[in-house]
Amino acid sequence: MKPKISDVAKAAGVSPTTVSRVLNDRGYISEETRTNVYQAMEKLNYLPNDLARSLFSKRSNLIGLIVPTTSNPFYGELTARIEHHCAEAGLKILLCNSLYNVEKEEKYWEMLRRNQVDGVIVCTYNRGLIDYDTHHLPTVAFDHYLSSNIPVVSSDNFKGGELATRHLIAEGCKTIVHINGPGNLETPANLRRNAYETVMAEAGLPAFTCEIEPILKQESTAVAVAALFDEKPGIDGVFASDDSIAMTVIREARKRNKTVPTDVKVVGYDGTEFMTLLAPELTTIEQPIDAMAQTAVATLIAQIEHPTKSIETDLIHDVRMKKGTSA
Template sequence: MPTIRDVAKEAGVSVATVSRVINSNGYVNEDTKKKVVKAIQLLNYKPNAVARSLFKKQSMTIGLIIPDITNPFFPQLARAVEDVTNDKGYTIILGNSDESSEKEKEYLDIFEQKYVDGIILATNTLTSEQIAALEKPVVAVDRPIDSGIPTVVAQHRDGAHVAVKHLVGIGCQTIAHIRGPEHVVSADERYKGYLDIVQNQQWYSEQLVVSGNYTIKDAYKASLNLIKERPDIDGIFAGNDLMAIGALKAARELKKKVPEELAIIGFDGIDMCETTYPELSTIVQPVYEIGVTAANMLIDLIENKRVNNQYFEYPVQLKVRNSTRGQTPKNCG
């Protein structure tokens, strides 16, 4: 494999001159630059990316931390980020945190060692002080961290309003909520949206809210107990689609007809909603657009470009399928 010394020898210049050409650092006259470029092409020389990052403290790499790679929402988000970064000459290092603050800190240490140029975070464990200490651009996605940190999210609370109103509109009279983890901002916002609509209803009680931890398994178990204890429930708003799928499984096991006896709606709009039986109604987030916006914003910040709007809140959309009844899809927010 050719080295930078081989290129210098072929071009008849010093190693320092080759380095200046490769790193666009310092003056090199045009004739000399052409000789170096010709030598690089002739020898098929590939600059050592690690060495360049050590020299420039820059790597054309961004870090991406997501909480759960098994949740289809986050691979869709990661795909959008990767599409943008690849198009702009950057690569990504992906970290799956499992909602663990320790794992997130470990990934941040790795990102520092790799000289990543910026980071996209979907986290609720890191503080604004920890992020400021990174001394590099950071964009929060899906979950806001602090008003001073650039952020891209969806309208979680408004989306919950639309989901619950849809259940009311199709005749549901006792509506339960399967909520996500209490430390996750998006889960809290969706729970608050549910409460905004139902808390003054005569039938409402805290017993109608159970935790599903954003997973099929936990939501399935919670839904089994909930439906057994409250057979009068005729509507369920799940805080994400995976939990709605868990509720569908529980309803099927308890021989509750969906949607005739129990209507179920989720949140996120993952592709799996079209493969369930019955197909799942949901509140659709524009996940690809969220990822694209976050990646573009981060790269603009890395490249010191002006970013006028550092907070994006995307509207969501009601998508009605066979797990609920009636109504026409509409934009909300």
């Protein structure tokens, strides 16, 4: 059986109270006792039971993380960064892949509450589904508005949209299309589209936004992009709302014997490590993923530790354009 505190106490010839005190470095303990206890712990290979500690302290140091799916490298990287910053702060991640499925997400919320998580970081859309105000569980949202009092971490989507669109215009594109996912519509990511449309209007160019499904099924994106090229044969510029859509556009263009960037220029969004490794030629708007992860974790910790203190709810992070050769 796993040794417990009373086993250590027996081995060290002291009471469980004393063992607990050296464990938590609380109150006065003679050096000798301390040494004995440490030796006993060592000998028995004792590790405290965090479940029992959490039950008493009402602090689990557990954080729920809800993402669409870690299969998508953007969320895979975000998950890794969030987990990293949590680990630094002594917090552990309970991972939930919602697959953009509302019922799944509700089940995950219940699971997280049963497991007494100290807080939740959510990256999926579910506005109104969960009663955030009632449950008053510390929460941070990622690129989604959940409720007026829940902080949202996002990149500067408007600026990103501006940078991308202005760049395409500056490079001489006339028929510039924006490709966006419907999942983005009630999120700050929608600002990318607003910026695109605003800049196009200012330049006196017609805006055309193409909405496609979130990337869960394989072929849908490719099919939608092909249809777009059929519909708008004169396309010479594309601002895609994420890098994998941008890559699909580049592939489709090549398939049609259009050269990138000569015939069609393409700008993506995200700039994950993995895509940078895989496709350094892609010009993209880079989100500072690590900084955003860090902010999300820090903001969540602030809420957990100062539940009453009011907090900044709009946590926007600067973006930059990473120039490749695709635009």
